[in-house]
Amino acid sequence: MATPxxxxxxxxxxxxxxxxxxxFSAKGGVGKxxxxxxxxxxxxxxxxxxxxxxxxxxxxxxATMLNSGPGELEVTNDSVIxxxxxxxxxxxxxxxISERKMPVIWRGPMVxxxxxxxxxxxxxxxxxxxxxxxxxxxxxxxLTLLQQIPLTGTVIVTTPQEVSISDCRKGIExxxxxxxxxxxxxxxxxxxxxxxxxxxxFLFGKDGGKKLASEYNIKxxxxxxxxxxxxxxxxxxxxxxxxxxxxxxIDLIKFVEKEKSKKGNSIPQTNITK
Ligand SMILES: Nc1ncnc2c1ncn2[C@@H]1O[C@H](COP(=O)(O)OP(=O)(O)O)[C@@H](O)[C@H]1O
Ligand SMILES: [Mg+2]
Numbered sequence: 001m002a003t004p005x006x007x008x009x010x011x012x013x014x015x016x017x018x019x020x021x022x023x024f025s026a027k028g029g030v031g032k033x034x035x036x037x038x039x040x041x042x043x044x045x046x047x048x049x050x051x052x053x054x055x056x057x058x059x060x061x062x063a064t065m066l067n068s069g070p071g072e073l074e075v076t077n078d079s080v081i082x083x084x085x086x087x088x089x090x091x092x093x094x095x096x097i098s099e100r101k102m103p104v105i106w107r108g109p110m111v112x113x114x115x116x117x118x119x120x121x122x123x124x125x126x127x128x129x130x131x132x133x134x135x136x137x138x139x140x141x142x143l144t145l146l147q148q149i150p151l152t153g154t155v156i157v158t159t160p161q162e163v164s165i166s167d168c169r170k171g172i173e174x175x176x177x178x179x180x181x182x183x184x185x186x187x188x189x190x191x192x193x194x195x196x197x198x199x200x201x202f203l204f205g206k207d208g209g210k211k212l213a214s215e216y217n218i219k220x221x222x223x224x225x226x227x228x229x230x231x232x233x234x235x236x237x238x239x240x241x242x243x244x245x246x247x248x249x250i251d252l253i254k255f256v257e258k259e260k261s262k263k264g265n266s267i268p269q270t271n272i273t274k
Contacts, residue, residue, distance in 0.1 A: 009039050010150055011120030013080070017051070019256055020144055021183065027156040027164045027170035028136035031188035031224070032157045033061045034235055039155070039252070041236070042245040044088045046253075048128035051083060054093030054137035055115045055145065060120040063095030065236070070096060070151045081122045092122045112144035118245035121148065136167075146178045153183035155252070156218065160190055162206030163252050168209075171217055183255045184221035185213040186248070192226040200225075219255065 021038045055063035066086040073096050074082040077233040083090040135141055154175050175182055187209025191200040213220040227238045238255040
């Protein structure tokens with residue numbers, strides 16, 4: 001919510017976070033969570049201090065991908081949660097909050113409240129990048145994140161499929177309407193190439209994300225192939241993915257720096273609220 005002088009009120013826990021990057025797509029199942037995690041790990045590999053927050057209340061998948069669950073969280077006092085350290089990144093997820101404490105049905109404002117609480121009550125400490133993995137949709141949670149968190153920018157994830165593209169378009173429109181920078185678009189599940197073949201199979205259509213990126217004059221950060229996996233660990237350990245992410249992360253860092261130089265400083269350090 002904007003304060004009267006139109007500056008964001010920044011939760012104190014985010015004060016030492018240099019860059020906040022939200023990973024958005026209005027569609028579920030397109031690989032937001034997989035991309036968020038790869039991005040976080042890739043930034044960490046390049047020597048940055050990285051945090052990851054799984055803001056998907058309905059389907060928190062990062063906890064599963066990082067082999068963690070309820071019971072691991074340490075609440076230092078009544079209001080501050082210590083993030084977990086997983087694979088060298090600070091990590092927090094709704095999936096780490098005890099299932100018993102989770103209401104079955106969340107209403108929009110309750111969900112966005114919970115996400116903000118998760119972000120604001122976690123002791124992030126000093127971070128170069130905090131990656132926010134968002135739930136699908138263009139509702140309350142996305143709006144709240146875009147309006148109340150001083151995002152350095154967003155990364156859009158889509159598959160080449162028309163159903164994903166049209167939903168994603170709504171997401172991009174929402175982000176642009178709120179004047180939040182779009183750092184780039186990642187097209188996921190672009191093709192499948194069997195290891196014993198030179199043929200690429202465009203299972204979900206060809207270049208849908210690429211076209212969407214050019215429609216909005218957004219940088220296409222990468223087209224990611226479908227990787228054959230027998231478990232979720234497989235995707236994380238794929239050399240193909242690691243190499244693509246290494247390159248796209250370098251591009252992303254450049255765009256982040258460019259955005260920041262436009263604004264002077266990405267996160268206003270005044271108006272910090274307790
Ligand atoms: N490029 C890919 N190759 C193979 N599997 C993928 C790829 N991207 C995502 N997946 C898998 O697809 C499923 C949905 O991805 P996920 O990241 O959970 O989507 P979202 O967060 O957008 O709902 C997961 O099981 C994930 O491991
Ligand atoms: Mg997800």
